[in-house]
Amino acid sequence: MTQRYLAQFQEFSRDGATRAPASVNAARRKAMDRFMALGFPTTKNEDWHFTSVAPIAEQEFTFGAAATGEVARSDLEPFGFGGDSWHSAVFVNGRFAPELSDLDRIDPRVRVVPLHDAWQSAPELTQKIGTILSDAEQHAFTMLNTAFMPDGVVIQVPRDVVVERPIHVLFVSDANAAKTVMHPRNLVLVDRNARATVIESYVALGDASYFTNAVTEVDVGDGATLVHTKIQREGRRAYHVGTIETRQARDSHYVSFSFATGGSLSRTNIYTKLAGAGCGSTLNGLYMLDGEQHCDHQTRIEHVEPNCYSREVYKGVLDGRSHGVFNGKVYVHPEAQKTDGKQTNNTLLLSKEAQVDTKPQLEIFADDVKCTHGATIGKLDEVALFYMKSRGMDAEAARRLLIYAFAAGVLETIEQTEVREGLERNTLERFVKVEEPVPV
Amino acid sequence: MLDIKNLKASVGDKEILRGISLSVGKGEVHAIMGPNGSGKSTLAQVLAGNPAFEVTGGSVTYAGRDLLELAPEERAQAGIFLAFQYPVEIPGVTNAYFLRSAYNEIRKARGEEEVDPMEFVGIVEEKLKLVDMDADMLNRSVNMGFSGGEKKRNEILQLAVLEPKLAILDETDSGLDIDAMRTVADGVNKLRDKNRSFIVVTHYQRLLNYIVPDHVHVLSQGRIVKSGGKQLALELEEKGYDWLVGAHVAAGGSASSGQPVLSRA
Numbered sequence: 001m002t003q004r005y006l007a008q009f010q011e012f013s014r015d016g017a018t019r020a021p022a023s024v025n026a027a028r029r030k031a032m033d034r035f036m037a038l039g040f041p042t043t044k045n046e047d048w049h050f051t052s053v054a055p056i057a058e059q060e061f062t063f064g065a066a067a068t069g070e071v072a073r074s075d076l077e078p079f080g081f082g083g084d085s086w087h088s089a090v091f092v093n094g095r096f097a098p099e100l101s102d103l104d105r106i107d108p109r110v111r112v113v114p115l116h117d118a119w120q121s122a123p124e125l126t127q128k129i130g131t132i133l134s135d136a137e138q139h140a141f142t143m144l145n146t147a148f149m150p151d152g153v154v155i156q157v158p159r160d161v162v163v164e165r166p167i168h169v170l171f172v173s174d175a176n177a178a179k180t181v182m183h184p185r186n187l188v189l190v191d192r193n194a195r196a197t198v199i200e201s202y203v204a205l206g207d208a209s210y211f212t213n214a215v216t217e218v219d220v221g222d223g224a225t226l227v228h229t230k231i232q233r234e235g236r237r238a239y240h241v242g243t244i245e246t247r248q249a250r251d252s253h254y255v256s257f258s259f260a261t262g263g264s265l266s267r268t269n270i271y272t273k274l275a276g277a278g279c280g281s282t283l284n285g286l287y288m289l290d291g292e293q294h295c296d297h298q299t300r301i302e303h304v305e306p307n308c309y310s311r312e313v314y315k316g317v318l319d320g321r322s323h324g325v326f327n328g329k330v331y332v333h334p335e336a337q338k339t340d341g342k343q344t345n346n347t348l349l350l351s352k353e354a355q356v357d358t359k360p361q362l363e364i365f366a367d368d369v370k371c372t373h374g375a376t377i378g379k380l381d382e383v384a385l386f387y388m389k390s391r392g393m394d395a396e397a398a399r400r401l402l403i404y405a406f407a408a409g410v411l412e413t414i415e416q417t418e419v420r421e422g423l424e425r426n427t428l429e430r431f432v433k434v435e436e437p438v439p440v
Numbered sequence: 441m442l443d444i445k446n447l448k449a450s451v452g453d454k455e456i457l458r459g460i461s462l463s464v465g466k467g468e469v470h471a472i473m474g475p476n477g478s479g480k481s482t483l484a485q486v487l488a489g490n491p492a493f494e495v496t497g498g499s500v501t502y503a504g505r506d507l508l509e510l511a512p513e514e515r516a517q518a519g520i521f522l523a524f525q526y527p528v529e530i531p532g533v534t535n536a537y538f539l540r541s542a543y544n545e546i547r548k549a550r551g552e553e554e555v556d557p558m559e560f561v562g563i564v565e566e567k568l569k570l571v572d573m574d575a576d577m578l579n580r581s582v583n584m585g586f587s588g589g590e591k592k593r594n595e596i597l598q599l600a601v602l603e604p605k606l607a608i609l610d611e612t613d614s615g616l617d618i619d620a621m622r623t624v625a626d627g628v629n630k631l632r633d634k635n636r637s638f639i640v641v642t643h644y645q646r647l648l649n650y651i652v653p654d655h656v657h658v659l660s661q662g663r664i665v666k667s668g669g670k671q672l673a674l675e676l677e678e679k680g681y682d683w684l685v686g687a688h689v690a691a692g693g694s695a696s697s698g699q700p701v702l703s704r705a
Contacts, residue, residue: 387528391542392516405532
């Protein structure tokens with residue numbers, strides 16, 4: 001099953017289409033070898049115990065340039081939340097689309113460069129690629145991404161610079177993406193005392209079946225802050241595996257939100273390493289599934305240095321025969337005294353057939369820490385539903401309001417108003433209509 | 441306006457209402473009293489349509505309609521309101537949003553236009569005074585972190601906003617100190633009028649010093665064992681429930697008409 005990826009890789013290497021330095025191509029080859037050695041993970045692998053990637057492994061996705069010219073600016077409006085003054089880097093079917101992007105108004109000191117250019121135009125930035133991943137050679141999908149990494153975005157916010165408006169990195173797939181695999185690779189560098197908001201979106205126009213295999217590396221410098229929102233609204237027949245790995249320096253803040261409602265099968269990894277004293281991480285998320293959707297989140301918070309905090313709230317709303325997975329790892333190294341960590345996972349089950357697996361995983365090697373975790377799984381509160389109905393609300397309105405209130409409890413942590421309100425609308429709309437099951 | 445005939449209801453296998461008959465006329469205030477477990481709250485919940493209770497017999501006619509055929513929201517839209525004994529907390533939904541949604545649902549049912557948030561503020565402000573509540577309560581999640589008294593006042597605020605034709609107060613006085621109870625009772629009294637009927641369910645007579653009923657009914661073991669005027673409440677206060685409950689048991693529980701004639705034992 002991995003053989004055709006090798007064939008694709010050989011073709012990709014032969015074409016030499018990437019203009020990358022030899023050292024990068026050497027790293028690509030090494031990653032490909034490693035991927036071939038690892039193969040796709042099976043459910044025997046502890047990290048993939050609740051998620052079978054057989055539907056991805058068994059399909060024949062092709063790799064190569066899918067046509068990109070059929071997406072118009074107006075098609076993208078629903079994905080921008082009305083934030084018309086946002087800076088945006090748009091990718092269609094995995095390739096940078098300059099005609100759809102808006103990068104003219106950004107502070108000229110800030111660099112936002114498509115990766116396929118950056119190999120040549122910003123080697124001082126691209127040399128960081130791969131350096132933020134900690135145990136990538138154990139992750140088959142990350143190795144596969146590294147073998148190709150044809151395009152993506154490279155962002156650098158230099159020292160002391162504050163970017164007020166969000167930078168939206170939008171990956172859109174249309175009908176031309178059908179049966180293809182994309183390997184977007186992103187790098188976000190927020191230097192000392194800088195601050196930025198990055199929104200990383202994966203969306204679809206139409207309902208093609210395709211596979212996104214994304215990796216984003218993030219480096220947050222001393223005293224810097226990155227607000228990083230990932231929005232996974234892939235097509236209902238799409239497959240998505242996405243890893244975000246962050247390294248935080250002293251006194252930095254990383255504020256992550258993962259919103260996932262798309263895809264037939266998706267896996268999102270969000271890893272952060274608190275590698276300097278006095279920093280903080282907030283990892284929140286919301287996934288809402290129905291039909292036959294499967295959505296897996298794995299988070300890993302690694303406390304390396306003392307006096308850091310981490311806060312994590314993930315919520316899931318599961319309808320139909322969907323399956324939600326949450327695995328929250330927290331490692332506290334022996335030196336990371338005074339760590340203050342809190343993790344919560346709440347699931348709302350809307351049907352008898354929906355299924356959830358939740359697995360908190362705390363490994364603590366320091367003795368002076370405060371770490372808690374909690375998980376709840378419940379249905380809509382019948383008493384609350386009756387209470388609302390007894391005030392005149394119809395059964396559907398009452399149900400929707402309760403679902404919305406559950407989700408809003410975590411959505412309200414999103415500071416960026418347009419994103420928060422946009423996702424709240426998205427949430428309200430999602431449970432208005434009963435969606436037709438999508439034939440696979 | 442409300443005619444209950446031989447109403448029976450169960451939870452699971454347990455029959456709780458064992459034949460209740462009661463008529464409430466327009467503008468009347470009926471008090472339902474009785475010891476714990478007598479079925480008072482069940483009666484209130486069944487009238488509001490709580491699906492946790494199964495109606496196993498009898499009929500309820502409300503304003504000429506078969507009440508038992510209506511869904512809870514249809515009952516509310518038709519003008520029935522239940523003030524809960526234990527008001528429900530709804531995290532994430534503000535009181536203002538909740539109240540306005542309910543208000544608009546009921547307006548829609550009456551064929552009236554919905555009001556927007558600004559208009560609604562004007563409407564609710566006046567009602568807040570009635571129950572001595574601060575406007576900032578509107579921005580908090582429904583009943584979240586409210587004290588017992590605040591929750592009960594919030595129920596009466598909803599009553600005031602929704603303007604029902606029949607209001608059922610389920611132990612609205614329970615858990616309240618005398619001041620809080622007086623505030624709630626004052627609110628209710630201001631909402632009394634010739635077109636609005638009340639069923640006041642209470643364990644204690646003291647609430648009835650403030651909300652003076654036209655009729656008092658005593659429930660025991662799922663049946664009305666005695667009915668009378670407001671003086672019956674005073675009598676119960678003095679003697680407790682034992683003499684009635686005892687009499688009922690002594691009578692062999694044969695009062696299936698729901699209007700037994702019981703003499704004092």
